[in-house]
Amino acid sequence: MPPTASGLPIARTVAELRAKVAAWRREGLSVGLVPTMGALHEGHLSLVRLARTRTDRVVASLFVNPTQFAPHEDFDAYPRDEAGDAALLASAGCHLLFAPAVAEMYPPGASTTVIVSGVADPLDGLARPSHFPGVATIVTKLLNQCGPDVAVFGEKDFQQLQVIKRLAADLDLPVEILGAPIVRAEDGLALSSRNAYLSADERRVAPRLYEVLTEAFARLRAGEAVETVEATAVAALLAAGFDRVDYVEARTPADLDRLGPGPVTGPIRVLAAAHLGRTRLIDNVGD
Numbered sequence: 095m096p097p098t099a100s101g102l103p104i105a106r107t108v109a110e111l112r113a114k115v116a117a118w119r120r121e122g123l124s125v126g127l128v129p130t131m132g133a134l135h136e137g138h139l140s141l142v143r144l145a146r147t148r149t150d151r152v153v154a155s156l157f158v159n160p161t162q163f164a165p166h167e168d169f170d171a172y173p174r175d176e177a178g179d180a181a182l183l184a185s186a187g188c189h190l191l192f193a194p195a196v197a198e199m200y201p202p203g204a205s206t207t208v209i210v211s212g213v214a215d216p217l218d219g220l221a222r223p224s225h226f227p228g229v230a231t232i233v234t235k236l237l238n239q240c241g242p243d244v245a246v247f248g249e250k251d252f253q254q255l256q257v258i259k260r261l262a263a264d265l266d267l268p269v270e271i272l273g274a275p276i277v278r279a280e281d282g283l284a285l286s287s288r289n290a291y292l293s294a295d296e297r298r299v300a301p302r303l304y305e306v307l308t309e310a311f312a313r314l315r316a317g318e319a320v321e322t323v324e325a326t327a328v329a330a331l332l333a334a335g336f337d338r339v340d341y342v343e344a345r346t347p348a349d350l351d352r353l354g355p356g357p358v359t360g361p362i363r364v365l366a367a368a369h370l371g372r373t374r375l376i377d378n379v380g381d
């Protein structure tokens with residue numbers, strides 16, 4: 095397995111990945127997996143560091159998964175910098191990079207899709223109907239290919255995390271799915287590979303998303319009705335300069351069930367997706 099310039103070994107095939115993990119297993123070592131689509135930032139590195147606290151060896155995967163992008167979305171434009179990503183992963187203490195080609199993950203004839211219902215249905219499930227089937231399929235494959243003890247995912251993609259927890263439980267996958275807290279810029283904007291698309295003006299508006307969600311959460315905790323809080327938050331985002339709001343919704347954290355309509359007493363997660371120019375931002379706040 096040739097190392098990258100950063101010295102991090104890189105596996106290009108499932109067979110190479112499995113051989114490396116099997117060698118670690120023979121030494122009695124535990125294994126963590128951090129799935130990514132690359133264009134890494136401090137948020138991804140926090141996942142690697144968390145995995146390192148829980149397992150002896152950490153694999154990061156880098157695969158821009160075509161099946162989770164709709165035809166009109168940004169698959170072609172998605173930022174790609176494998177060498178830069180490898181250097182960052184090495185600095186965070188990752189032990190192996192798994193960076194397969196599309197044909198390795200979806201060989202000719204591949205025709206199985208993993209569909210999670212319930213938790214995958216609302217929010218991004220409505221706004222991006224083909225997204226979660228693509229995510230659930232690739233994550234199931236990565237978990238089967240690597241066979242980790244622990245797999246770590248960021249809470250910025252909060253619904254994705256719940257979808258993955260659900261599929262791991264439903265398919266009896268012997269892995270612990272761990273969520274890691276959102277890493278934010280100083281002004282509150284959640285770190286995301288897609289922030290690179292923002293113009294300077296849009297970047298100034300973007301932190302309003304977190305502020306509006308934080309305000310919404312505080313108002314729900316103060317006993318305001320869910321529908322009023324959600325409508326006020328949408329209006330605040332549009333007034334701040336967002337072009338379109340897919341949703342701002344308060345839901346139960348684990349199952350993403352609807353809350354309200356009246357005051358809420360239990361745990362709350364407020365989730366939003368909104369467009370600034372060509373960039374779609376998502377974020378969430380809760381307890």
Ligand code: PAF
Pocket residue numbers: 129130131157159162229232233251254
């Ligand atoms: O969150 C992501 O980067 C992707 O959805 C994931 C989990 C790596 C699957 O492609």
